[in-house]
Amino acid sequence: MPHKYASRGRRAIRFAAASAALFSLACEPTNKGYSPNQPVVYSHAVHAGALKIPCPYCHYAAERGRHAGIPAAQICMNCHSQVVKDHPEIAKVKESLKTGRPIEWVRIHRMPDFVYFDHSAHVNKGVACQTCHGPVETMGRVTQESPLTMGWCVECHRKSWPKAVERAAVAALNMPKEEAFPPGTAPMTRANRLTDCAVCHH
Ligand code: HEC
Ligand code: HEC
Ligand code: HEC
Ligand code: HEC
Ligand code: HEC
Numbered sequence: 001m002p003h004k005y006a007s008r009g010r011r012a013i014r015f016a017a018a019s020a021a022l023f024s025l026a027c028e029p030t031n032k033g034y035s036p037n038q039p040v041v042y043s044h045a046v047h048a049g050a051l052k053i054p055c056p057y058c059h060y061a062a063e064r065g066r067h068a069g070i071p072a073a074q075i076c077m078n079c080h081s082q083v084v085k086d087h088p089e090i091a092k093v094k095e096s097l098k099t100g101r102p103i104e105w106v107r108i109h110r111m112p113d114f115v116y117f118d119h120s121a122h123v124n125k126g127v128a129c130q131t132c133h134g135p136v137e138t139m140g141r142v143t144q145e146s147p148l149t150m151g152w153c154v155e156c157h158r159k160s161w162p163k164a165v166e167r168a169a170v171a172a173l174n175m176p177k178e179e180a181f182p183p184g185t186a187p188m189t190r191a192n193r194l195t196d197c198a199v200c201h202h
Contacts, residue, residue: 035143036106040092048137055129055136062119062129070105073097108144109133115150116200125167150200157194164194 047053056062061069073096080090096103111117123129129136134145146152170177193199 030110030112030148031108031144032147033143034108035141036108038106038141039104041089044136044139044142059129062123065120066118068119073103108142109148111148114201116202125164153200154195157199161194 048055058071058075059068061067073093076090076093077097080087080093084090093103122132132146134143136142166177173179
């Protein structure tokens with residue numbers, strides 16, 4: 001997975017600088033409650049809620065790598081070339097396609113670049129979008145529901161660790177869970193702990 005390491009050097013330098021500068025681990029919340037206006041009025045409550053369009057229809061990249069991605073205007077037109085064609089917001093989508101100028105969606109959730117986060121590492125291990133993003137399918141305008149602080153990440157990682165060890169052991173031994181784990185045993189085959197600094201800072 002080359003993307004994982006692409007900007008490793010630069011991140012490591014930034015992280016060293018941050019660590020040196022900040023002895024206080026009083027980590028700041030990063031924008032909880034942030035809910036900016038968007039250039040096109042788009043409602044998750046309508047699309048993911050009422051119409052029940054699955055999240056991966058538009059955010060399919062979340063299962064494949066670091067970023068969940070924002071859908072291209074063409075994805076809107078899969079439907080809006082047929083339905084609600086004359087809405088003023090859809091006119092903006094058509095304009096974007098005509099000019100080739102992408103819609104400038106305002107980014108809401110963002111990690112500092114000395115932190116490594118990966119959607120697929122979570123989504124493919126059964127962590128639901130809503131666990132971190134709240135009930136997006138009820139939101140007219142997306143709001144950041146979680147603090148995205150280091151404490152928030154680490155708290156869940158501490159709780160998730162035993163299950164992660166178990167999952168890795170079962171995969172490594174290639175045998176059913178009951179055989180890999182006779183009562184009272186817990187083999188530690190996973191190299192890192194989910195709370196090691198290097199999991200999120202490398
Ligand atoms: C029909 C397409 C579509 C579907 C389905 C959809 N989204 Fe989105 N999503 C978007 C678009 C467009 C944006 C950017 C505009 C915005 O923030 O509302 C977005 C933004 C977001 C954001 C904020 C991104 C940021 O900037 O930080 C989150 C979180 C999100 N979606 C989660 C979800 C979840 C969870 C679901 C399923 C419950 C879902 N989305 C379903 C199109 C979609
Ligand atoms: C899978 C089909 C589908 C996709 C993809 C889709 N829409 Fe829609 N959208 C609909 C339908 C159906 C309605 C009508 C909902 C209603 O009124 O009951 C709608 C309604 C709307 C409306 C009307 C106002 C509102 O919120 O009810 C806007 C604006 C809109 N969509 C924008 C978008 C944008 C922007 C995208 C791309 C990010 C998008 N849609 C993607 C099916 C879709
Ligand atoms: C473990 C917590 C967690 C889970 C689970 C999660 N996200 Fe995120 N999401 C984040 C964080 C943290 C960011 C900011 C990432 C960054 O800046 O690199 C983010 C950013 C986003 C963004 C902004 C743009 C991008 O490409 O990253 C979208 C859209 C999004 N998430 C949608 C989803 C959807 C849809 C799901 C479920 C399929 C999901 N997320 C599951 C934590 C999570
Ligand atoms: C599960 C992920 C995770 C782990 C493990 C983790 N961090 Fe972090 N760290 C973060 C996130 C996310 C941020 C940015 C948000 C914030 O500042 O709270 C951060 C921020 C920081 C900062 C900057 C603080 C600030 O206020 O800006 C330092 C320094 C730091 N981490 C050091 C460490 C050290 C040392 C360890 C190991 C003991 C560690 N981290 C383990 C996720 C993690
Ligand atoms: C709700 C729980 C939860 C939250 C919140 C969460 N994580 Fe995770 N994280 C997990 C689980 C579960 C795994 C998968 C563990 C496994 O391999 O079984 C994981 C895996 C990871 C991995 C891959 C680790 C590896 O060695 O494979 C990274 C990197 C990571 N998380 C970073 C973060 C960062 C950064 C944040 C905060 C922005 C965060 N996580 C927030 C539960 C969470």
